[in-house]
Amino acid sequence: MKHLPKHLQPRWRYLAVELEGWPDASFGRGTFQRDLWFAAQNLVGDTGSAEVDLSVLRFAFEDGAGHAIVRARRGETDRARAVLACLDAVDGDEVGVRVRGVSGTVRACEEKYIRSPPEPTDQRNVVFENAERRAVARDGRIDVRTDDAFVGATELDL
Structure with missing residues (x-):
């Protein structure tokens, strides 16, 4: 063809x-x-x-x-x-x-x-709603793991 x-x-x-x-x-x-x-x-x-x-x-x-x-x-x-x-x-x-x-x-x-490098992620423990929780931090944004989902937060929220 x-x-x-x-x-x-x-x-x-x-x-x-x-x-x-x-x-x-x-x-x-x-x-x-x-x-x-x-x-x-x-x-x-x-x-x-x-x-x-x-x-x-x-x-x-x-x-x-x-x-x-x-x-x-x-x-x-x-x-x-x-x-x-x-x-x-x-x-x-x-x-x-x-x-x-x-x-x-x-x-x-x-x-x-x-071509930019991927955003580095950081696993850490944070205090959110008066409890210690696992979180993933990316470029100033923090995703906090609650009981059934994630909640978006910033450094000032913690």
Whole structure:
């Protein structure tokens, strides 16, 4: 099968996406892709979802923080950003999604927006609500483990 001429090949844009969740959140590329497709289908419908054509190319998520590179058709980046903004949970785990930037190639996307080292996490014991509890600290933010979930706090709250 012959390749299409360059002027007929589809053009893509690559979105660098930062992911942040609770420290015990764990999900993989496949579940993120599935929930992204569902979000696109719910927001822009079947035909709009096919026009945006979102696909996860690179994915890393560990200890409640990670990143992804999402591919979208050129000219559809606004709708792709809207779909990503609608994504609030993946596989039942609450997640914060932030688009760090858009690029024309995967390599430029990684170099500009993702090459920073991962945030260091620190496990420690803190006093919260008059009790000693386990906590995970990341860049001034502290996630305190309560009986059944995590609570977000800062240094001043402890």
